[in-house]
Amino acid sequence: MSRWAIKSDHRRRRFGGARMKRILPLALLFAATSLSSVAQAAEPSLFGYREMCNASAAAALDKDHFVVADDELNVLRVYRRNEAASIAQVDLSSFLGTKPSKESDIEGAARVGNLIFWISSHGTNRRGEVQDRRRRFFATEVVERPSPTVRTIGKPYAKLVEDLAGDRGLASYNLAEAATRPPKASDALNIEGLADGGDGSLLIGFRNPLPGGKALVVPLLNPTELIAGTPARFGAPVELDLAGRGVRSIERVGSSFLIVAGPIDQEGAFELYAWPGPATDKVAPVPTKALAGLFPEALIAIPDAQEIQILSDDGKAPVGGKTCEKQPRDQQAFRSVVFKP
Template structure:
């Protein structure tokens, strides 16, 4: 029973148990290693996915910010006429543009591709060439790239180390993206807040100005004014298709708008197509009205017949009739004085200040002539007035204009912007303004005694505005209309001034519209 065979069997059984135990241990080790490998792979997979998601999110946010600010810029530039025509809105306009541009620039910094040297600041990474980064891949020969990938894949530890370094580079790039993105959004929010505050203050200021100044509702760029026989005042707009407006001054220094005078469709068509840039208007003391255009070139320095017209028509009981036009004054002016001839010769390339620019017209009751006032050119630093001796002959008998002058008035460097005859004082009120750009320029009021050829400046006018139209009323007041309105924002301003003047050229018992 306990012979050699039994001993042999026991020995074999013990050996078999040891083998089974070893196999079980190796199996458990293999499973443990497989589990560890899956954990590592999951870690790298999640790390790369997280980095890619963060990168995509940053790029999307930056793209949205660029699109929003691009849209804001488009809207602002499209509506720039509204802002630039109102000085109070220029600052919020500039603030919004600067905010949008800076936000776009910062957002672009967040998404623009970077060189690896911008991302690597650690010494141990400076010589590292990633087999997963596009720049290093592009710099390798295809065969070298394949060989390096095989080498890395043959060694799991090397593969893990390579992935770790690559993840670090991606993390640095993401950090840079979000740094620029935070700056872009902070700039956008802060700039929008500042722009809103400035815009609110500007609108409050503008509202105060609108409520404290006499202002037209539907008249925006009046350039000439004349008193009519029925007590109304005819206003002319220089660049509007609705050239004429009737208004009625009230005793409380306000003005009531009466709309446009009645006229035939034919007259409307002629005024719309053949007459542009009317600057001066007057009447002969009865019902005959004369008007004159600027006789300047357009913005492209081109001469246009519509801008070189003298106009005559009859007015009666709110209606315009018998419209006539004359073209040809510039040629006669060039024969009158060398300064006018030179201005005509330099029309294309000369200074705007030296161009012929007519801005005023008034009637000489005594001589039955028209007085034409020039904004430019000045002659020896003085503003010229040219006399048209035969206005009715020009229109009725097709005569050439008989010109006389020029009479030179020393307006201290100003050109003539408006003129009006004062029957009571037997002289002319003159509005003087800058020859060139009127920005930051103050206009001036003068009284001219033509018979004595004396001109006096009225000193105590606080703010005449951009007075381009004057109409002397029977009660001694002057209706002053300013060419400072904008069809998109506000009407033009006006004032009513009492013309009681002492011998020193000061206004007495001055009454003005609310200002």
């Protein structure tokens, strides 16, 4: 154990349709003079946060604050819940060894004790080109004062694909070859979920591949050792029947887990599932309207609240004749819903 020891995704990707009626369109969030009052009039738990569109991974800092990654930027933003503007930004470019304009495609986060672990997609770009900057596993430490934020700790780890490909227990998934395919192609490698395993481990949730049509979850046994440069060790993989969907987000809630399941591409619906954990492959759908109209990619269990926050990746949402992610930073936003499961 290192000195950083743990202290104790058929709906098309568009807006509209009957299911969208409950959710305030993103364009209205931009036009609103008061995001808070407009959101409450349409849906009490809906809120829009500014300065980014592609909310792809997040973790709670405390009951009132959370930190979010954008898969198109190497910047983390800290928000106070129900306040539209971020209160802090953490630029990761230098730490991750990338240029500011070259994203690492951060897709998953998991808080364990005072550390938040982050994982990038580890997939290729859309053209199937392997890019080292998309292969990062790293950690940040929660800083509580004077205002909640995070700071980097340890070293980014860039050899996870090699470790996955070399593990005998994962050999049947051909992950070395999968890692050379475009991420939304059949049997490609694309990671989007990360969760506290509850015993010092993390659970890696794969959007792709879907072995036998099932979602793949792999336990990472030694996360703190990775940020000190030690190769990864893995537990037995679990295949979950999410009705042909992959893992878009996974979060530990108490002693069990919630999973946002979604398509490997942009065609299909998202659903929420409950899962007891790695000891079983049994999952149960969670009836909820909370996902309606959203493109959910991040789950947060709000501390001391028995509530779940879902963040929507709204990068492709149409705003002013462009997609959200093509707008100036001060005109970008993503939606969030808080509900009780």
